[in-house]
Amino acid sequence: MIEDVSRTLTTGEVLAEVTRSEVVESQHSGHLIVLDQSGNVLVSKGNPATLIYTRSAIKSIQTAAMVRAGLILEPRLLALVSASHSGSQMHQSAALEILASAGLNEDALRNGKDRPLGVEENRAWGTNAPTRLAHNCSGKHAGMLATSVLNGWPLDTYLDPQHPIQIACRHELESLAEESVSLTSIDGCGAPLFLLSLGAVTRAIRNITVSRDPIHQSVVVACRTFPEMVAGENRLTTRLMRQVNGLFLKEGAEGVNVGSLPNGSAFAFKISDGSGRAHESIVGSILVTLGIETFNETLPIFGGQEIVGSISAKPLIGE
DSSP states (O other): OOSOGGGSOOOOEEEEEEEETTEEEEEEEEEEEEEOTTSOEEEEESOTTOEEEOGGGGHHHHHHHHHHTTOOOOHHHHHHHTOOOOOOHHHHHHHHHHHHHTTOOGGGOOSOOBOOSSHHHHHHHTTOOOBTTTSTTHHHHHHHHHHHHHHTOOSTTTTSTTSHHHHHHHHHHHHHHTSOOSEEEEOTTSSEEEEEEHHHHHHHHHHHHHOOOHHHHHHHHHHHHOHHHHSOTTOHHHHHHHHSTTOEEEEETTTEEEEEOTTSOEEEEEETTOOOTTHHHHHHHHHHHTTOTTOOOEEEEEETTEEEEEEEEOOSSOO
């Protein structure tokens, strides 16, 4: 355990700026790493040793741990286990499919209750009460429960950090990250949450991408094939995985984002203020740096109906 968790995150470097009428109105600072095809550091902003909570960015790795423990699901459902889904009927029905495959129903879920994460899905939800199934992590929790059933592990305590499924998830992450977890906390959904250096998180995403392990390959391919299950319509993760061939992308709460390409390039960043507003510009800048030249790195800022400024990532190379 580290001595003082509160001191592990510094502001870092400015990664994006919001301008209005040519005046910088706001800045988003943080820490960022981009690895080239060989796994060498191509870009480093802020401190790569900064310890961050991985949040939902490493759900694919947790899914791999479940598959290694015996979980067998079609790719569409593996993608949902790896998801922070929007809570559409499609997503909720898929989570129920996973539960039903193990003889369970929604009552077995122990994650927190929430409204749908997607904007349109949340609007359509209206005044309905939050549910565990609508929570964006219900696919992951359904997978954990189904894996526990297969192995005869207790169901009521599947969120305990010492439960076999959680130990398996932690071991899978540590193996891919090539670093031990510094601290285990509790994520917003109630599952164990891991503290690692940003460098280790980046390494883990690259390693699962280039791995020849059929389990790792099956999870990454499932996410790339069904990006609508990993997030949802109009969400950044889904849009970009559709737009950029072979891109793997996953966001997490509090400004965390990770991604990789089939050639072994990978990246991760953490926005210090926890905001996701600049993610699209930053990811776009990373993709351009990695040779994806068709991406727009600048997003408009409106004054009424008129574009009066932009959200733009700071240059990653050459500054």
